[in-house]
Amino acid sequence: MTIQPILTVRDLVVEFGAKGLKRRGFRALHGVSIDVRPGETVGLVGESGSGKTTLGRSVLGIGPVTSGEITFDGHDIGKMTPRQRRLRNINIQAVFQDPYTSLNPSMTIEDILAEPLVATGTMARPQALARVRTLLDQVALPSDAGQRYPREFSGGQRQRVAIARALALSPKLIVCDEPVSALDLSTQARVLDLFVDIQKETGVAYLFVSHDLSVVRHISHRVAVMSRGEIVEYGDCDQVTARPEHPYTRRLMLAAPVAHPIRQIERRKAFEALAATS
Numbered sequence: 001m002t003i004q005p006i007l008t009v010r011d012l013v014v015e016f017g018a019k020g021l022k023r024r025g026f027r028a029l030h031g032v033s034i035d036v037r038p039g040e041t042v043g044l045v046g047e048s049g050s051g052k053t054t055l056g057r058s059v060l061g062i063g064p065v066t067s068g069e070i071t072f073d074g075h076d077i078g079k080m081t082p083r084q085r086r087l088r089n090i091n092i093q094a095v096f097q098d099p100y101t102s103l104n105p106s107m108t109i110e111d112i113l114a115e116p117l118v119a120t121g122t123m124a125r126p127q128a129l130a131r132v133r134t135l136l137d138q139v140a141l142p143s144d145a146g147q148r149y150p151r152e153f154s155g156g157q158r159q160r161v162a163i164a165r166a167l168a169l170s171p172k173l174i175v176c177d178e179p180v181s182a183l184d185l186s187t188q189a190r191v192l193d194l195f196v197d198i199q200k201e202t203g204v205a206y207l208f209v210s211h212d213l214s215v216v217r218h219i220s221h222r223v224a225v226m227s228r229g230e231i232v233e234y235g236d237c238d239q240v241t242a243r244p245e246h247p248y249t250r251r252l253m254l255a256a257p258v259a260h261p262i263r264q265i266e267r268r269k270a271f272e273a274l275a276a277t278s
């Protein structure tokens with residue numbers, strides 16, 4: 001039995017600064033196709049400027065779609081306005097890079113987490129507050145965190161709050177755009193493990209954007225490699241990261257540091273041998 005994707009992107013073209021039909025703007029995406037199945041993580045990796053964020057923003061409905069299709073949970077959402085998305089209950093959430101600016105500093109954590117539930121009419125405030133306690137528990141924050149403000153938390157803890165907020169409305173898909181890049185290495189590992197645990201618990205799918213191949217390798221079932229607005233390689237995580245076929249992916253692998261210098265040399269030799277035979 002084939003599993004239907006929860007998200008399908010077909011031939012997505014995004015141009016910035018296009019003026020009407022006559023003047024073409026800067027083309028950031030050149031016909032990108034990708035899909036995400038329920039409960040899986042698709043990692044989107046590539047160097048700076050390759051178009052990862054642009055793709056994520058189009059899926060979220062906060063970036064332009066010049067042409068192509070985006071289908072989510074059976075709905076054709078590519079050309080929907082934010083209002084149309086709300087009316088049709090299109091529930092795709094986001095976790096962004098910077099935990100220091102993504103949370104309103106004047107609101108308590110409780111209010112930050114209750115807001116989407118109350119604002120969408122999903123729950124009255126008393127039920128929303130009960131849900132907040134469950135969410136705090138889910139992201140392993142203490143129950144008294146609700147009465148505190150974002151400034152009282154570390155970067156990793158703030159990112160846990162951002163994850164809890166994304167989970168509040170029980171989405172089937174979360175777009176994660178560099179969600180651990182601002183964190184130190186040990187905090188990165190803990191937050192990545194949290195993403196994995198939450199997926200096991202809830203079945204949520206992630207489109208997970210990162211420039212860091214080791215992060216993507218840690219969390220993804222499938223990986224798409226982007227270069228200059230195109231997907232140049234796309235497949236199972238093990239296949240793409242252990243036996244990359246595209247020269248760009250090989251270069252990305254070689255550029256990714258590994259902890260042990262001898263392993264780094266061995267790996268470089270292996271990839272050079274691979275490159276010579278292909």
Ligand SMILES: Nc1ncnc2c1ncn2[C@@H]1O[C@H](COP(=O)(O)OP(=O)(O)OP(=O)(O)O)[C@@H](O)[C@H]1O
Nearest residue numbers: 016026028046047048049050051052053054055211
């Ligand atoms: N609003 C915009 N107006 C004009 N050009 C843009 C806009 N947003 C992105 N771009 C351009 O589109 C290209 C892709 O950018 P994007 O941010 O998607 O890349 P990225 O792979 O996410 O990079 P990074 O890892 O640095 O965030 C870049 O050349 C960028 O300058």
